[in-house]
């Protein structure tokens with residue numbers, strides 16, 4: 001059986017006034033059914049554009065997308081908007097960063113939830129949809145669903161709106177939930193509640209999740225498998241335990257060293273430098289201007305080394321030398 005979602009060699013460029021911006025540089029990843037996968041990387045690395053391409057939401061005339069995206073074996077890029085529209089909200093749903101931007105302020109929660117249910121084909125009449133909506137809110141521990149259904153989003157707290165978004169994303173029993181920094185517009189406690197709720201509910205429903213985050217602490221709590229993205233490329237992928245136990249790519253190591261709670265002893269170390277300008281990205285390994293291990297051969301794109309057990313690294317240091325020979329940066 002093919003993976004639920006498979007992305008192969010995805011490239012994205014934008015034609016801008018100042019030149020061509022080469023954002024995605026051959027991204028490949030897959031999500032197996034019922035698993036939680038994370039994409040992690042700094043701001044501007046291309047996480048959100050990847051999610052928007054999967055959903056068919058990146059459609060602007062100055063954007064060129066190439067590569068393949070297969071959902072349940074069906075090619076999405078070639079089959080275009082129709083397929084993506086058919087899948088979106090039904091088999092693939094999404095949760096974004098800011099619930100107030102994702103919910104429509106002029107309709108009640110009840111209107112929005114029942115419309116989503118009817119669009120997903122789970123009910124034909126609004127009355128039936130209302131019953132399902134009520135049930136779904138009880139499932140996310142909303143104890144007074146009637147009041148919530150009759151409220152407008154602005155009458156409810158950010159945390160409640162976030163739970164409504166999770167409800168909306170799961171109500172049509174999708175196979176895949178795409179979550180882009182869920183709850184990060186809210187305070188830390190609500191963020192944690194959001195992730196816990198998402199984890200429990202998707203697990204119960206058997207849905208897979210592709211979580212986008214810049215927070216490695218969140219990855220460790222939430223995901224089974226992780227892809228580390230830097231400047232439009234996947235630089236390392238592994239199951240979560242392996243990544244934290246045996247990170248190989250200098251960028252992954254730097255990300256781990258930059259998280260206060262993960263470093264153990266000592267102060268977290270910020271990564272020096274910034275994500276490159278995509279109109280003139282560094283040749284070869286895009287991390288080389290910031291990498292303490294850079295050498296001349298890094299100016300050609302490093303091949304991906306397979307370390308076994310699904311652990312893959314795109315760095316010249318991992319080409320056939322023992323991991324323990326690497327020195328800490």
Ligand SMILES: Nc1ncnc2c1ncn2[C@@H]1O[C@H](COP(=O)(O)OP(=O)(O)OP(=O)(O)O)[C@@H](O)[C@H]1O
Pocket residue numbers: 014021023041042043044045046047048049050060214278
């Ligand atoms: N519509 C667009 N037109 C031109 N450039 C864009 C567009 N959308 C995104 N970009 C550029 O693509 C790059 C990647 O953006 P993206 O939003 O995917 O980053 P991200 O990894 O999600 O970052 P963050 O963690 O800040 O959300 C950025 O340089 C951004 O400026």
Ligand code: SF4
Pocket residue numbers: 249250251285286287288289291292293294295298302314315316317
């Ligand atoms: S390929 Fe070279 S520049 Fe890139 S991370 Fe590895 S050592 Fe550093």
Ligand SMILES: [Mg+2]
Pocket residue numbers: 047048049180
């Ligand atoms: Mg983003």
